Each structure stands twice: as structure tokens, then as C-alpha cells.
Amino acid sequence: MKECFPRIGVLTVGDELLSCETLDTNVRFIASSLGEAGFVVSRHVTVPDNVEDISREVRALSHVCEAVIVTGGLGPTSDDLTRESISSAVGKELVFHPSLKDGLERFFKRLGRPMAKENLSQAYLPQGAVVIPPAGGTAPGFMIARGAALIVALPGVPKEMQSMLATHVMPELARRFPTAELSVTRRIMTFGMGESDVAGVVADLIDAGSVKYGFLATEGVVVVKLTARGADAKCANAMLDVEQAMVAERLGNLIFAVGDRSMEDATGELLRERALTIATAESVTAGMVSSRIANTPGSSAYLRGGVVAYSADEKTRLLNVPANLLADGAVSEDVAEAMAHGARALFDSDLAIATTGIAGPGSLRENKPVGTVVIALAHEKGVLSQTYLLPGDRMRIRNVATLAALNMVRLHLA
Amino acid sequence: MKECFPRIGVLTVGDELLSCETLDTNVRFIASSLGEAGFVVSRHVTVPDNVEDISREVRALSHVCEAVIVTGGLGPTSDDLTRESISSAVGKELVFHPSLKDGLERFFKRLGRPMAKENLSQAYLPQGAVVIPPAGGTAPGFMIARGAALIVALPGVPKEMQSMLATHVMPELARRFPTAELSVTRRIMTFGMGESDVAGVVADLIDAGSVKYGFLATEGVVVVKLTARGADAKCANAMLDVEQAMVAERLGNLIFAVGDRSMEDATGELLRERALTIATAESVTAGMVSSRIANTPGSSAYLRGGVVAYSADEKTRLLNVPANLLADGAVSEDVAEAMAHGARALFDSDLAIATTGIAGPGSLRENKPVGTVVIALAHEKGVLSQTYLLPGDRMRIRNVATLAALNMVRLHLA
Numbered sequence: 001m002k003e004c005f006p007r008i009g010v011l012t013v014g015d016e017l018l019s020c021e022t023l024d025t026n027v028r029f030i031a032s033s034l035g036e037a038g039f040v041v042s043r044h045v046t047v048p049d050n051v052e053d054i055s056r057e058v059r060a061l062s063h064v065c066e067a068v069i070v071t072g073g074l075g076p077t078s079d080d081l082t083r084e085s086i087s088s089a090v091g092k093e094l095v096f097h098p099s100l101k102d103g104l105e106r107f108f109k110r111l112g113r114p115m116a117k118e119n120l121s122q123a124y125l126p127q128g129a130v131v132i133p134p135a136g137g138t139a140p141g142f143m144i145a146r147g148a149a150l151i152v153a154l155p156g157v158p159k160e161m162q163s164m165l166a167t168h169v170m171p172e173l174a175r176r177f178p179t180a181e182l183s184v185t186r187r188i189m190t191f192g193m194g195e196s197d198v199a200g201v202v203a204d205l206i207d208a209g210s211v212k213y214g215f216l217a218t219e220g221v222v223v224v225k226l227t228a229r230g231a232d233a234k235c236a237n238a239m240l241d242v243e244q245a246m247v248a249e250r251l252g253n254l255i256f257a258v259g260d261r262s263m264e265d266a267t268g269e270l271l272r273e274r275a276l277t278i279a280t281a282e283s284v285t286a287g288m289v290s291s292r293i294a295n296t297p298g299s300s301a302y303l304r305g306g307v308v309a310y311s312a313d314e315k316t317r318l319l320n321v322p323a324n325l326l327a328d329g330a331v332s333e334d335v336a337e338a339m340a341h342g343a344r345a346l347f348d349s350d351l352a353i354a355t356t357g358i359a360g361p362g363s364l365r366e367n368k369p370v371g372t373v374v375i376a377l378a379h380e381k382g383v384l385s386q387t388y389l390l391p392g393d394r395m396r397i398r399n400v401a402t403l404a405a406l407n408m409v410r411l412h413l414a
Numbered sequence: 415m416k417e418c419f420p421r422i423g424v425l426t427v428g429d430e431l432l433s434c435e436t437l438d439t440n441v442r443f444i445a446s447s448l449g450e451a452g453f454v455v456s457r458h459v460t461v462p463d464n465v466e467d468i469s470r471e472v473r474a475l476s477h478v479c480e481a482v483i484v485t486g487g488l489g490p491t492s493d494d495l496t497r498e499s500i501s502s503a504v505g506k507e508l509v510f511h512p513s514l515k516d517g518l519e520r521f522f523k524r525l526g527r528p529m530a531k532e533n534l535s536q537a538y539l540p541q542g543a544v545v546i547p548p549a550g551g552t553a554p555g556f557m558i559a560r561g562a563a564l565i566v567a568l569p570g571v572p573k574e575m576q577s578m579l580a581t582h583v584m585p586e587l588a589r590r591f592p593t594a595e596l597s598v599t600r601r602i603m604t605f606g607m608g609e610s611d612v613a614g615v616v617a618d619l620i621d622a623g624s625v626k627y628g629f630l631a632t633e634g635v636v637v638v639k640l641t642a643r644g645a646d647a648k649c650a651n652a653m654l655d656v657e658q659a660m661v662a663e664r665l666g667n668l669i670f671a672v673g674d675r676s677m678e679d680a681t682g683e684l685l686r687e688r689a690l691t692i693a694t695a696e697s698v699t700a701g702m703v704s705s706r707i708a709n710t711p712g713s714s715a716y717l718r719g720g721v722v723a724y725s726a727d728e729k730t731r732l733l734n735v736p737a738n739l740l741a742d743g744a745v746s747e748d749v750a751e752a753m754a755h756g757a758r759a760l761f762d763s764d765l766a767i768a769t770t771g772i773a774g775p776g777s778l779r780e781n782k783p784v785g786t787v788v789i790a791l792a793h794e795k796g797v798l799s800q801t802y803l804l805p806g807d808r809m810r811i812r813n814v815a816t817l818a819a820l821n822m823v824r825l826h827l828a
Contacts, residue, residue, distance in 0.1 A: 009777075015628055015639075017655075046441075046458040049628070050591050076610040077629045078620055101803070111803055116610040136806060138610075159807075168661075280722070285632075285695075286708030288700025290722045294700030297775050297808060305728045308694070308704045308720035314761065318719070349726065394711060 006177045007042040009035060011057055013072035014156060015048045026071045026161055033165055035346075037174060038183045038229075049073060053084035062089075062149035067173060069124035069165075073155030075396055076118040082153055087126040092314040094124040097131065107138055134162035143172060150176065182192055183194070184236035188224040188247055189261065190254040191407050198222045201250050211243040218402035221263070221390075224251075263406045264292045264299075270413040271302040271351075278409065279341040279347035280306030281319050283330060284357035284373060288402040305345040312404050319343060331346045331356050331368055333385040336376035344378040350379045351412075359394045364379055373401040377408050384412070416768075420480035420591045421456040422448060425471050427486035427496055427568060428461045429511035440485050440575055447579055448548045453587060453598030463487060476503075478562035481587060483579075486570030488553040496567055497733035501540040508538040509547065514554055521552055557586060562589065593772040598650035602638040602661055604668040605677065605821050614638045615664045625657040632815035633806075635677070638665070653808040665760035669825055676705045677820045678713075685716040685765075688723040692823065693761035694720030695733050695753040698743060698787055702795045718761040723753065733757060745770050745782055746798040750790035754799075758792040767819050773808045787815040791822050798826070 010027055036282045042065065045098045047053040054073065060201040061068045073082030087094045100123040108115040125131060132141035132154070139155040141164045152169050154161045190198055195217035199206075201225065206213045214225035226243050231234035248255060257266045271278060280290045292304035293299055309316050312330055319342030325334045339354035358372030369389065376385035387402060390397045422439055432554065445455045456479065461467040468487065470724035475482040487496030489717060501508045513536035522529040539545060539556050546568070555578045566583050568575045595648030602610055609631035613620075620627045626638035639740040640657050644650035662669060669681045694704040704720035707713055721732050726744055729735040733756030753768035765792045783803065790799035802818060804811045 022576035033488075041603040044464065048456065057789055077613040078617075079628050080735070107805075111805060112609070113611075116608070116614040118610040118614055159810075223656075282701070282705075285705065286717070287696070287703070287705035287720060287722065291699065291705060291812075294724070294812075295809065296721075300724055303722075303724050304698070305732070306701060306722035308701065308717075308722075310708070310717050310719050314719045318760075337535070345733075360733050395709065398705075398708075403687070 004038065006041055006409055007064060008066035008173075009045070009061035009068045009162070010041050010052070011054045011068060011070045011180075012044070012046045012156070013048075013049060013054055013070060015079070016404045022269065026158060027158065028070060029162060030071070030165065030183075031164075033170060034173075035183060035227075036185050039173060039177070049079045049081055050161070051085045051088065054081060054389050055089040058086055058089035058146070058151060060150060062146045064368065065149060066177065067150045068146075069169065070151065070153045071161055074122070074153060074155045076116065076122055076138060078118075079200070081120070082126060083126070086144065086151060086153055090126055090151065092127040092144070093130075095127045097123050097125060100125075100131065103134060103140075104138055106275045107134070111225060117376070132164045132168045135167070141168070143168070152282065165363045170272055182231070182233055183227055183229045184233055184234055184240060185227045186240045186242065186244060187257065187260060188225065188226065188251070188255055189257040189259075189263075190219060190251055190401055191263065192254045193222065193251075195222045198224060198251065198254070202247055205243070205250075206244055210237055220398055220403045235259060235351075239314060240330060253411060253414060255408065262295065263403050264295050267406045267410045267413075268293065268296040268299055268302065270410060272298075273322050274413060276350040276413070277302050277304045277347075279304045279343045279349040279352045280405075281343035281352060281354040282306060282308050282354060283315070283339070284312065284359050285355045285398050285402050285405070288398055289353060289355060292402055292406065304349040307346065310313075314403035315339060317340075319346065329367060331358055331372055331374055331389060333374055333376065335382045336374040336385050340376040340383055349351075350380060351409060353409055354378075355401055355405055357388075357397070357401060359397045359401075360397065361394060371397050373397065374409055375401065375405045377412055379412065384408075420587075421478060422453055422587075423459070423475035423479035423482045424455050425475060425482060426458070426460045426483045426570070427463060427484060428460075429493070440572060440583065443572065443576060444483060447584065448587075449597065451645045453591075454597060458800065463493045463495055465495050465499045465502065465644055465781060468495060468499045472503035472560070472565060473501055476560045476565060479563060480562075480591070481504040481564045481566065482560075483568065483583065485575055487570050487600055488569045488598065489538070489550055489568060490530065490552060490556065493533075494535070495540060497535070500558065500565060500567055504540055504558055504565065506540040506542055506558070507591065509541045511537050511539060511554075512656070514539075514545065514706065517548065517554075521543070521757050522739040523827055526808045540776075546578050546582045546631065548640045549574045549581070553583070557582070571692055576596065590663055593753065596645070596647055596650055597641055597643045599639060599641045599646060600654045600658060601673060602640065602665070602669055603671040603673075603675065603677075604665055605634055605670050605817055606668045607665075610664065612638060614670070616661055619657070619664075623653075623657065623775065625653055633810050634817045652755075667825060667828055673792070674708065677817055677824070678709050681820045681824045681827075682716065683706065683812070684824060685714075688827060690764040690827070691716050691718045693757045693763040693766045695717045695757035695766060695768040695821075696720060696722050697729070697753070697769060698769060699722060699769045699812050699816050700724065702812055703767060703769060703819045706816055706820065712755065718763040720756060723759065729753060729756075733760065741782060745772055745786055745788055747788055747790065747801060750788040750799050751792070752798045754790040754792035764794060765823060767823055768792075769815055769819050771802075771804075771811070771815060773811045773815075776810060785811050787818070789819045789822055790816065791826055793826060798822075 082198045106336045129142035143152045212227040216223040228236040228239040258393040309315045312326045321338040344352035354376045360370035538750035543558040555568045626641040630637040642650040642653040723729045726740045735752040758766035769789045774784035785804045
């Protein structure tokens, strides 16, 4: 990676990143965004909340990098020291920006809260800095030169950082460093098979062409990441179209989306297209399925509602699950199917999805292993159900069960 | 953190850490292990797989740190360059260790596989290095001096790194730096006030004593982080007890927990102590409140169930909200209170919590701004409700509304 140009350094600031408290996900996001534009992070340093450390490192990075992206330390409290440190590193005084102060006052006025005097510190930036307006929070970012290097300061709050990176930093980098080759990444999102199995299914494609493969597994979802380099976006995308078609032929309906799209968005789009409504009956997931459906803006068009029925009693009373089905425990396909029928009737919806299972840690009442989950889908022509044995802890089991429920709806409609 | 001793630097090696592919969890583990023994990571640097970068950074860190822990680059392939780089940084040749070769051969014999000749490189370590035997894999670690600094090389595979850290590195650090002061951190978790306001309330305490303050804001929750250093844990904790008492006097019932505890755990403990049951009626949060209560193991003891009533129709039909209350929209204290009463009756619970609001992005049907959320709590003696105007996007509004709902239960029981 020695020859790469421009060299971009990332400096993350915060005691919490050097203790065990916060996992630094910002670097990963920045590396990914830069990568898509054909840039590479050549160095990443983390320093504590300390003016001397921050400013020394800004100086050091600016000697060996063409651009330095600093995240964190732009908040209003006494341990937010990035403004002061960069001011010292570039040798420019902090100057007051009345327009930033006005913005801060409007922010708090809209919330109906007085502005703390600590927030005023956020209206001071090094002289000559280009202001990046606050993106949802109170912290502005900024860009300033040190010698030939561009220093960029962004808040540590991921959403604000991501927004500023997209709207201000990437365009500035593209302007300063027109790259010869562009790299485009496409993410193919799958559910229903493990990472090594997905990789096995496409194994012979991996070294067959010039498109680079990567695999990322999070809870239940396996992402196949295709990266192509080309003279322009059209050329790279054409290569990706061909590769994607081959991957899709192998993976079929395991693929729930292409691009950074959630399962609930994919499922929601199908419901909307067919003008169908849905309701939920949840035991083990206790509201995760309904709340996840509601993540998608506009979901009120198809989400009728849901019932969380944690006890056998509620399953019978609210969802009409026959008491005799519950005599042997609540985790069975019969119970799940009855719950789905009950929710469909209660909410008068086209579809209803039900979950029941054992998330642990203990499994006192049921004669089944922790991780057993049953999902059922009632529709106009009947009901279908499936039993899973999911690995992991309580949270992972419930998260994957939620995805499996949404996926069952998707497969039914696809 | 300028004065902390010994200064420990962490250098992680690997191209994949500078792209978006791998999240570097090793640093977090190392920081956590060191922290428990009273040590602090004072600097963390990531470099690509490149002899020049690695050896330069080892030299640089050894000038400003008493100990440098390098992870990664100890594998058998051509991009594993840490042995060579440290050899160059300390000015000692790589020498062959017959015992390491014997161990490698035994390793592959057990697997019934021939040893690739690449693996032989793992039997070479800088002259004078103390060998750390392989821990489950093929890579040995090692420790070697550079001037006054201790250089430690560990594999990047988390399990192997963690094992060697525990068995060899921590004992060596404890032996070398017995006078190390211990540092203890305590997290005071608050909800209900912004970060700058919380900081403002304790502003005069921050520089008044030797306890260090830090503030972390995530969605809705502001953590006040107190760190004390002392000769031993008892001494540091005694300082923290005094400081915590002063902070608690200022912040009062904004504090929902001390230590790494979630709002649902704190609220759940109160419900369990009082042997009270709870139910939910959710509109804007659509199941987030019930699923969050169910995050806590054993919550089935107090969570009766919940209803997600997304439309006006369901609010009336399932929760008995009078239709005339809904004529002007679903976001009002009257509606929220009626929903809470309805859920309490439906589930025959001691308490019921209701949410209604506008999470956006649009606000078509309601004559109120996006972010307006009303929460109501019905209990045996009546009902209480509160209206909030929450900032942020759809997801943040719903997350903070969920916390506010749980917090209302907590305040009622506290």
C-alpha cells in the first residue's frame, strides 16, 4: 500500500476509544466510504482527550498524509478538545462565528430548552476554517489547511459524522484528488445460509474474474460484497452487473436485497406493491417484529398492529389459541399457527406472522433446547410454519428470529 | 492522561484493518484487560502490512511508551511481516528456533496434514526474544527489549492473542511495573437531560478534585464517567464513592443506574422488587417498549404483554380509546392516557405504559411537529402523562421515546 495516493490519515479522539467502552465503528465507515471513491486509509491513530496528544498527532499525520480526518472531540463539554488542539496544530486562533451561535440558539429554541453556556464553545473554530454546518446535532465540523495537507474535523457521533462526510468531505476530496481509477462496491444481502456456505456456493467465481469478493456476516445476514475497479462508474457498474447476475443464479431467493437495504424495507416494499396488510403475534420476540416493520417510513400503510402475548393465558385470551394446544408448552408449530390465525382475525389483516420460542438463558418451562424458535405465517389461503434451532445468546436468538419472520413474509410474497 | 505511567502503546498491523472489512476488536480487549490491572492504553496506531511502516512505528512508540504491544502479522504467509519488522526495529537478526519447528511439525501431524514450507518462517524470531508458545494456532508470540521499552508481539487471531495476553503479557507487565497506580472507572447513567446540561450541573466539580470526569452521550442517555487513580482498588473506589455522592446530589433521579446497566434492567429490577406486572400499548414505538422490557432475562415474571395499535381503529377496538378523543388526531395526552388504561384492563396488569407520537419523516395526518411524542402510565391509583418534543430522525425519535417510557415507569416506582 506504499504507493497509494493520496495518503489519508484518520485520527480518532476519545478516552472511551482507548478504554473498553466504545467500539470505534467510525473508522470502518470512513474506510468504506473512501474505498468506494477509490481512496484508501493509509494510517489510523487513536489518541485520548488531551490537547497535547491530539495536536501532536495532527501535526505528525499532516507531514505524511495529504488529508487527515479527525473524528470526535467536537462536543460542548470540557473533555471535547479537538477545536483547541487543531487550532494549536495549525497555529490559528479560535475565532467566534456568530452564525454558529445563532444556529445553536435556534436548535435549543426548537426543543423548548435553554442553551447551556457550555454549548457556546461550539461556535469557536480555528481562523480560516471552512465551516461544515451541524448535521442533526449541535456540533459543526470544519476543514482547514496545514501546509499542503487538508485537515478535516468531524463529530464522533456516527450519524453526524456520516452525513458531513457525504455532503462535504467526499466532494472536497474528489475535487482535490481526481483519481485515475474508480472503485465501486455493491452489497448483495442474503439470509438463510451461513457465511462459509455462501462463500462455498460462489467459490469458483471468486478468482475467475477481476471483480473482488468479500464476505461479511452479522446476525443472520451474510453480505456478499463485490468490488470492481474501472475508468469510470459506468464501466465498473457494468462489470458488477455481470458478476451480480452470476451470483444471483447461485444464491437465488437467499438474496433479499442488493445494496444497503434492510430486510424490513425489502419485505415492506412487497407488501406495499401487493396492497396487503399485516399483523403480528409475538411471544419470544416480544414486539421486535412489529417495531422492525415500523422502522420503514410509511409502514403505517400496511402494518395493522400486533399483540405481544408472553404468557399462555394471553395467547388463549387474545389470540384464541386453544388451551389444549398449550398443555405441552407454547413452543410448537400448532401453537405458532394458531397465534398467526388469531392475529389475522383480531386485526382483520391479509397476513399475520407469529413467533414463539425459547431465548434463554434458562429453559425452565419448555422441554426444548434454548434457541428453539417457531415462526408461522397465516394468509388468505392457509398457514405455514417452520421450526428453527438458532445459536447464540438471548439477544441474538431474538434478533435472528425477527429476521426469519420477516424473511418468511418476503418468501411468501416473492 | 499525560501523567499516566507506564505508557502503553498498541500497534495493530494489517491491511484489512484499514479497509472496511474487519472491525478491530483486539484493541478493545487489550484496553479492557489492561484497565482491569490498572494500566491504560495511551496510544493506538494501525499500520498496513509493510515492513517499513511497522518498524518505523515500533521505533516511534518505543520512544514514548514503556511497553508496546503489537498484534497481527505473525502468520505464515508473505504478508505477515511483524517478525521481520521488529527484527529491523530492534536491530537483532532473526534466528531459528528448532523447538518451534518441532512444535509446528507436531501441530500438523496431529491434524494429519503436511506442513507447508511457509510455516517454517514462524520458527524464526529476533535474537534475544523471549518466546511465547503458540496458543491454539501455529503462531508463537514474543517479547523483546528496545532500549528501556518492552516490545510484545502477539498474533492477530483474537483467541490466540487473548490467551497469550493473559498467560504471559499481563504477568510480565505486573512484574515490571509493580508501582503502577490503579485506575478505576465508574459510569453514572442518566436520562432526561442533554449532555451539555448534565455537564453544566456538575461543572464546578470537574476541576475541584482529582477524580477525572468524562461525558458520553448516546441516544437519550448521558453517561458521566468518573475515573480515580489510587494505590489500590479500595483507595480508588473510596474516592469514587465520595465523588459519586456529590454527583448524585446534583443529578438526583436523572440517574437511572450506576455501572454498565440498561434502562430496562433498572426498571425491571424495580418491577420485580415490588412484584408488579406491566403491559404496553404502543403506537409510535410499535413494539420497541415491550421488546426492550423483554431484553432482560426473567422479564416474563413481570411483562404481561402488549398491543401495537398503529391505527385509530385499533386504538378504539382493542384499547377502548373513545372515538371522540381520536377525532383531533392520535397524539394527545388524553389519547395516551386512554391507551394506558385500555392496556391495563386488557392485560389485567398493575401498570401499563402507552406511547403515541409522530416519528416522521412526514407528518401528514397530525397537526403537530415531527418528534412530538406523548407517553402515559396507568397505575392502580390513576394515570400520568407527559408530552415530549424529541430531535433526530425516525429511528432516534422512537428509540428515545422508548427510553422515556421505561424511565417514566422507573420514576413512578423509585
